[in-house]
Amino acid sequence: MKKLLVLGAGTAGTMMVNKFRKALSIDEWEITIVDKHRTHYYQPGFLFIPFGTYKKEDVIKPKTDFIPVGVNYILSDVDKIESENNKVLLKGGKILIYDYLIIATGTQTCPEETPGMTGELWQKNVFDFYTIDGAVKLHNFLKTWEGGKLVMSITEVPYKCPVAPIEFVCLAEAYFTKKGIRDKVDITYVTPMSGVFTKPKATKMLGDLFVDKNINVITDFYTEKIDNENKKLISYDGKEIDFDLLTVVPTNMGDEMIARSGLGDELNFVPVNKETLQHEKHKNIFVLGDASNIPTSKAGSVAHFSADILFENFMSAIENRPLLSKFDGHANCYIETGYGKGSLIDFNYDTEPLPGMFPLPGIGPFGLLKDTKINHYGKLLFRWIYWHILLKGKEMPIESHMTMAGKEK
Amino acid sequence: MAQKTIANVTVSINEEGYLENMSEWTKELGSELAKEEGIDITDKHFEVIDFIRNKVEKGETLTIRAVGKSGIVNIKEFYQLFPGAPLKKATKISGVPKPTSCI
Structure with missing residues (x-):
């Protein structure tokens, strides 16, 4: 019996086990998926929670609802991958052996990477909306907020769903207008990049949109720390931005387990061939979704499009055929x-x-x-x-x- | 593609002033490019430049964070060496392509 092991039952991992359980004979292939969480979040929906459009119940379902019959689902934290020995060690001591491994452990927000971010103002005046907890608490805050300086700040690139902070300020602008307090709210968008978006045509369109909506933009701002006492965002070159309400995209990093396994870059993302999605050194490892370092957006759509490519290449790899399917970064x-x-x-x-x-x-x-x-x-x-x-x-x-x-x- | 003569050599540059071919770079060229950015180059600058050129040669992605973890400078010192937009300035002076954000 050959063993396919998938780490991570988020968007990427869940799609993969569904595709492979249909394609691979149940007599020849055992498929196992491991995840430390029980709940599957519809993450694009988090954006709507601060404004009360969606509630928590609208974006959660049990992960097991989406794992097909014939796939083993293990609820556990992973200690590390021993890629030289084709083994994965789980926390608690269990060992899983694999013939092929798909890493789909995603990216997570690490607010503690920025000094002061999780200080006394955290979830009082400083919020993230990339976690369900943060989004719900931000909603509670906004219900009674009477206005002031709203600063939306991106801490580090790359980060998940590059358009989310753009959408957040647009939705906030409409929300405050509807509430009748738009004139009391000053909205500023802060990014370490050189424009609202990276590429010229989208930057122009979105930049014009921000002008229409009276949203200020500060570019090339690389956050060093947050001064809780004086409510200031401070950059490495000493620039300061005052805020009353700070919404942040914290630094995104891959799972710590990737670092423990010696497979990651400085942000714990796994370097992988950007076309075949195969690991350059360990040919029986593929990486899908946000966990990889491929130079495109960290987004569900990318996981979805590249899942088709990974599927084709995996089927070639197990039959010792060349990997002909190439991902274009769509x-x-x-x-x-x-x-x-x-x-x-x-x-x-x-x-x-x-x-x-x-x-x-x-x-x-x-x-x-x-x-x-x-x-x-x-x-x-x-x-x-x-x-x-x-x-x-x-x-x-x-x-x-x-x-x-x-x-x- | 434009040509430019710097430090007595003619090199190809793109519309933003970045070298088209990183192998045309020399230390003298780096010093001149630094001057154009208003930077007096020091050995510390060259250590950072070596790190950047190495990373790019290996095809690895370049970020401010990676430079900050290089052991040569921390991020604050990187800003002091290349004020304003350190990664954009440092890559230009290092003769490597401007780093593109992935999104």
């Missing part, structure tokens, strides 16, 4: 812009987000880099698609590789 992200509208970007390693129309059989087309109502409905509809189609590894009417159809150069 990412596809809805951007909520407030007032029931949204935008959409679609891009890959080589092609920046371009304007145009995005064809999607049955539902679309959606406007690319356009601010439209249908894009917002696309985002809302996606929650249903996520739970019922995507996680279960079913076919979606969207190509793994990016297409130029509809895009304007």
